[in-house]
Amino acid sequence: MLKYTLKKKCGHARLGEVRTDHSTIPTPVFMPVGTQATVKTCTAEEVAETGSKILLANTYHLYLRPGHDLVKRAGGLHSFMNWQGSILTDSGGFQVFSLDSLRKISDEGVLFRSHLDGSKHMFTPEKVMEIEMALGSDIAMCFDECAPYPSDHDYVAKAMERTYDWAKRCKAVHHHEYQNLFGIIQGGAFEDLRKISAEQITSLGFCGYGIGGLSVGEPKDKMYEMLEVLDPLMPEDKPRYLMGVGSPDCLVEGVKRGVDMFDCVLPTRIARNGTVFVREGKLVLRNATYAEDHHVIEEGCGCYACRHGYTRGYIRHLLKAGEVLGIRLTTFHNLFFLQKLMADIRLSLLEDRFDDFYKDFFARYRF
Amino acid sequence: MLKYTLKKKCGHARLGEVRTDHSTIPTPVFMPVGTQATVKTCTAEEVAETGSKILLANTYHLYLRPGHDLVKRAGGLHSFMNWQGSILTDSGGFQVFSLDSLRKISDEGVLFRSHLDGSKHMFTPEKVMEIEMALGSDIAMCFDECAPYPSDHDYVAKAMERTYDWAKRCKAVHHHEYQNLFGIIQGGAFEDLRKISAEQITSLGFCGYGIGGLSVGEPKDKMYEMLEVLDPLMPEDKPRYLMGVGSPDCLVEGVKRGVDMFDCVLPTRIARNGTVFVREGKLVLRNATYAEDHHVIEEGCGCYACRHGYTRGYIRHLLKAGEVLGIRLTTFHNLFFLQKLMADIRLSLLEDRFDDFYKDFFARYRF
Numbered sequence: 001m002l003k004y005t006l007k008k009k010c011g012h013a014r015l016g017e018v019r020t021d022h023s024t025i026p027t028p029v030f031m032p033v034g035t036q037a038t039v040k041t042c043t044a045e046e047v048a049e050t051g052s053k054i055l056l057a058n059t060y061h062l063y064l065r066p067g068h069d070l071v072k073r074a075g076g077l078h079s080f081m082n083w084q085g086s087i088l089t090d091s092g093g094f095q096v097f098s099l100d101s102l103r104k105i106s107d108e109g110v111l112f113r114s115h116l117d118g119s120k121h122m123f124t125p126e127k128v129m130e131i132e133m134a135l136g137s138d139i140a141m142c143f144d145e146c147a148p149y150p151s152d153h154d155y156v157a158k159a160m161e162r163t164y165d166w167a168k169r170c171k172a173v174h175h176h177e178y179q180n181l182f183g184i185i186q187g188g189a190f191e192d193l194r195k196i197s198a199e200q201i202t203s204l205g206f207c208g209y210g211i212g213g214l215s216v217g218e219p220k221d222k223m224y225e226m227l228e229v230l231d232p233l234m235p236e237d238k239p240r241y242l243m244g245v246g247s248p249d250c251l252v253e254g255v256k257r258g259v260d261m262f263d264c265v266l267p268t269r270i271a272r273n274g275t276v277f278v279r280e281g282k283l284v285l286r287n288a289t290y291a292e293d294h295h296v297i298e299e300g301c302g303c304y305a306c307r308h309g310y311t312r313g314y315i316r317h318l319l320k321a322g323e324v325l326g327i328r329l330t331t332f333h334n335l336f337f338l339q340k341l342m343a344d345i346r347l348s349l350l351e352d353r354f355d356d357f358y359k360d361f362f363a364r365y366r367f
Numbered sequence: 368m369l370k371y372t373l374k375k376k377c378g379h380a381r382l383g384e385v386r387t388d389h390s391t392i393p394t395p396v397f398m399p400v401g402t403q404a405t406v407k408t409c410t411a412e413e414v415a416e417t418g419s420k421i422l423l424a425n426t427y428h429l430y431l432r433p434g435h436d437l438v439k440r441a442g443g444l445h446s447f448m449n450w451q452g453s454i455l456t457d458s459g460g461f462q463v464f465s466l467d468s469l470r471k472i473s474d475e476g477v478l479f480r481s482h483l484d485g486s487k488h489m490f491t492p493e494k495v496m497e498i499e500m501a502l503g504s505d506i507a508m509c510f511d512e513c514a515p516y517p518s519d520h521d522y523v524a525k526a527m528e529r530t531y532d533w534a535k536r537c538k539a540v541h542h543h544e545y546q547n548l549f550g551i552i553q554g555g556a557f558e559d560l561r562k563i564s565a566e567q568i569t570s571l572g573f574c575g576y577g578i579g580g581l582s583v584g585e586p587k588d589k590m591y592e593m594l595e596v597l598d599p600l601m602p603e604d605k606p607r608y609l610m611g612v613g614s615p616d617c618l619v620e621g622v623k624r625g626v627d628m629f630d631c632v633l634p635t636r637i638a639r640n641g642t643v644f645v646r647e648g649k650l651v652l653r654n655a656t657y658a659e660d661h662h663v664i665e666e667g668c669g670c671y672a673c674r675h676g677y678t679r680g681y682i683r684h685l686l687k688a689g690e691v692l693g694i695r696l697t698t699f700h701n702l703f704f705l706q707k708l709m710a711d712i713r714l715s716l717l718e719d720r721f722d723d724f725y726k727d728f729f730a731r732y733r734f
Contacts, residue, residue: 036684036688037681038690040690040691041691041692041695043671043677065684065687074661074680074681081681082675082676082677082678292441308449310410311441311449313433313437313441314447317447318403318404320432320433323403324694325405325407325408325409328691329410
């Protein structure tokens, strides 16, 4: 079972630890995304080498391919994908609401078409629990309705009420011994709805709380405002997980507002476009300016690519030539960068200097 | 400078060692191909981990992108691609003769169009030497004319004479202190021409000898016949390199006929199609039959994929889902498989049991 320990607070920022049956995860933590049971381009050992103790896998994708029953027969997702750490599965809600424009939403659930072959499928809270239990992740998310941004107050309120109803149904059928169920707070960018949703979902008593419906197109300030609304409304002794957030500045701002867990495809996605994180912001390595740059991506970086001496010029050549190694090296770097950022944040919390860390970070970081 | 030591012979098979400034290479050896300065999907460290001490890079591709001058300014190919072992560069001849159907061949050289942008370029023996010296490989190949198969006797004879003329021109301008120039014997599938070409090329005195114009579509028996013709005509104290050959059966047959070095894109190319080598032949892992196969590719195999426990079922899922990790795992396995095969061959030569090895191999190997 999951155990969260809050070790200390610096303002609203929280230093803690999440323990599951598979790993002990220092928080705040960034979780890389392994949509199809693989963090794109990486082996499980390589993901672990970047410092990750937990990754996220997508329920929607694995349900469609290879199928949750097949994964279960393979011994569950850990065994199937050869990952020794912890796994969090999302609810598939975000995908069924965003990938299929012809979906049909009812109180019962969501009828949607597969992005692979157009076949029709129905996700209900009960079905999603069945899938997540079959996958056997350490942390399962409740099936929720994520309203798009912008949506009007009425629409978001209805989605929030449905999310509450579905959370009750999820909790009623979830019975996996080792899997820990997290509720999801919705309410869009409306302060009043966020307060109601936080009250509704926390009243049900989950192992942790997801903050959904943010990072979906709203201004960052609006997201930070909602986090400030939610911080005092969530129980101190459970982890809080801001879903779909992974840019360095948002991670730092999220920690400052009491978030413990984050996930995002950003580091791996931009890596495949040839963009890498550095202390000062981002570099677009495909640019001609790097063609004869014989430096590593970032001096002193401990990632595989930098540690072994792969140069910006060589990586640019690989990216231009369409060679897989190019996106592997940028992926290594970006995953390591975010793990290092979170480790630095945790150290600053431990040493009571998070405020200084925050100031230093934004003094050098260019958007 | 290159030093070849013939350690012992078992029939025509040769156990030896090639030393360059970058590595000591036990022979017979299989060289993986890093066309665009990367063995597809692998880091340099991973290629080394499979047991490779030498790899091949393509002059034609690197000339077009990123350009040999850029590579030279980056400190040469070893430095550019971060490879600590030896490198052999081909002459580009095979590519300019096979990739562009509108090429113009003259005694001066070959006018061809880039496969990247259609731009026109001229390769002459002098130009190719300039490129290979700029790349700074340990072993450079002479620019040659590789006749397609089938071609008539007259055509192949002319290509052979031109190859002789070009070999002289290559030797005349090659002046790289640490780079070792290999001549290439042509003559197609004609015994008389092979004899003449061997006499012509060996008379010029190179550091080693490539056998070109084979494995271009002729029956395997014809290739083996040509190797038997050439074996007594090549100097014993220089390495012999059969170009473009890499299927397990051809490697064993080539060694039996006195070949020391081989290269081929086969292991990496079939890996990208989801096909892997095993002791009994090949497995097509994309097939549905492997969907719930929880075994590693080959029990007891020491490759990264098998050693870490990645299953056929998981690899199939990755291949079907278009995930890079799938082709990485099959590539690891295939590269390791061929290095292990060559190591087993060398051990059998050392222990005077190559004939038994040969019989055992073909008793279990299915084409």
